[in-house]
Every structure is written in structure tokens, then in C-alpha cells.
Amino acid sequence: MELTEIGFDHIPTGPDRDRRISRAQATRRMGSKIPPPYPNGWFAVGESRELKIGGVSAVDAIGQNLCVYRGEDGIARCVDAYCPHLGANLAVGGNVCGNCIECPFHKWRFGENGACVSVPGVENAPKGVSIKQWPTVERDGAIWIWYDAENRPPMWNIEEVPELEHWGYRGRNEFIVSAHIQEIPENGADVAHLNAVHSPSLVSSLGEKYPLLYDLIGCHVWSASWTKGDDHTASMTLTHDYKIMKCHLCHIDVKVTQIGPGHVRLFMQSPVxxxxxxxxxxxxxxxxxxxxxxxxxxxxxxPLAALLVKSEGAMVSIVGLRGERIGAGPGRHRGLGVSRDDSRPV
Ligand code: FES
Ligand SMILES: [Fe+2]
Incomplete structure (x- = not known):
């Protein structure tokens, strides 16, 4: 479902509406005190299962053009996209040779640490020629790279989740959100909005239209509290109930851990x-x-996890359509809603 129109209801329908919305987004006032758009941390640049051995993927994110590839040793690596020789894009036509990435233009090869290891027709590779290699790790089914504005090494490691050795992957939802990155964790920390925005039933919106039906259809009830962890983490305990009349059903406890700016783990304990x-x-x-x-x-x-994939996609879409604003503090731009729901089958 395309949701790019969220927040632009004021732009009238017409053949050039998409272009006018794009222009409105581009001219949005950013304010003078916005935090860095690319904070330090680990950021996901792809799905592990989609990058097979020998696979190469072009990624444009975090203000970078990147080439992510998987060597014959099965390890995912990430280098700058542009070759230090004459600037060809390694992610477009580059080949994986062993654990090296080979440039499509003159076939220079770059090894496991980014150093140039061979040049066709030359006995010794040129010394001191290398391509930037990004610290890379695979966790939670994704490939993550460490971004640091001052090129420092990772300040923390992403720990493995032991349960994932036995648990199965049940699906994913993907949303493109028009907002500064800081607004996403701030929206999660804004516990007051949960009952204001996420209370109406996902089963039916009739309760909102007809207040007499509200108690019969039921609603979601949330409570939450945050605690700050070490330098890069914070945690929240969250409870959810589905309330019909005076009965509380489907109690779920959630332990949420925010890990740096780009990663959150939510452990849910449901009745099943x-x-x-x-x-x-x-x-x-x-x-x-x-x-x-x-x-x-x-x-x-x-089955419950699969249902969660579907209902979570629906909830974000509904909330987006209702116009939930993600952050709107003074001096900040107004980030807005969800522009794409790309949920995938389990
Ligand atoms: S541009 Fe990459 S080898 Fe020449
Ligand atoms: Fe929300």
C-alpha cells in the first residue's frame, strides 16, 4: 500500500499531485538545531538470507554509497562503493572472488581488509591502495555496519540472542518513515501516546464511529515505563491487554531494549x-x-508471530492514516507518519 500522501491532505487531487507532494517534502523546513542526521551506531544494510555466497548488493544509506558482498567463507563484508582506482561502482557489476571483491572496470581486487591484492598484468599489487571497509556483523537476520562520524571503531558489540538458535523467522514488515532518526526512538519513549493513538481495536473501527459499541468491541490498553541503561542502551517494560467490557484478555508483557539509535529488541511474553x-x-x-x-x-x-506480522503492518498503516505525528518539537521539522507498508508473507 502506498502511503506517501500521509500528511499532505492539503494538496489537492490532480495529475501533478505526486510531484507537488515531493516538492513539499523537499522544501520542509528543517530548523536550525536538528541533531546529526547520521548518529554513531550500528545500522542494518540488508537481510542476511538475501545475500548468498558470491552475492553483491548496492546500498545507499547513512550518507554513503556502499557495496555489501558475501565471500566464499560465508562472511558478509561492506566496502565503499567507489573504486579507489578510477571510481567505478563495485556494487554494479563487481564480482566476488574468494573473499575479495573485484572491480568491474579494470579488475583490481580488494581483499578481506580492503587492501588492493591484485591488479591484472602487474606482478605486485600497488602498496598503500585500499578501499574503506566498514565493520560488519550479522545479527537478528540482518547485516549491520558500524557508522561513526569520526571513523572510530565500534563502541559496542551487538550481542547475539541465544534463543534465535532455536527460534524460526516468521516474517518482516518494512516502512519508509519521513522523519529524523531521533524521532523514531523518541516516539517509542513517548509512552503517553500509546493509549491515545494505539487504543482503538484493530479488529474493527466501528467502536470509534459508534461509541455505544466501543465496550463491546473492546480496545487495547497499554502501560509502560522507561529506564536508562549504560551509554548506548535504554529499556522499557510494556504491558498490553485487550479490554472487552471489564475483562482483560490477551495479556502480553514486553521487555524493550533500545540499543543505540538504530536497533531495538522487543521480547514479548504472550499467553501462547x-x-x-x-x-x-x-x-x-x-x-x-x-x-x-x-x-x-x-x-x-x-501462528501468533505470523499474525503479529500482519496486524503490526495494519496497525502502523492505520495509525499512519490517522496521522500520528512522529515528533514535532520546537526547532524540529515535523516528521510525519508512514509512507510505505511493504509487509511480506511469512
Ligand atoms: S576503476 Fe576499479 S579497477 Fe579501475
Ligand atoms: Fe505509535
């Missing part, structure tokens, strides 16, 4: 078993984010 939702937020532009939710669960709980 646990689910992990791993969220990644990757800045595609200063005020454009790709938000992906990947769901995992034990086998016995797969």
Missing part, C-alpha cells in the same frame, strides 16, 4: 509463547528512515 521483534532503523536521507521489524518465535508459537 514468546516472540522476538527486532527493529532496525536505517537513515536513507537526513529525514527519511527505513524501519524494519523482523519477527522470531518458537515453532509452537509461529
Amino acid at each position: 509463547g514468546p516472540i522476538l521483534v527486532s527493529q532496525s532503523v536505517t537513515p536513507l536521507a537526513p529525514s527519511l528512515q527505513r524501519v524494519v521489524h523482523r519477527m522470531y518465535s518458537p515453532t509452537h508459537n509461529a
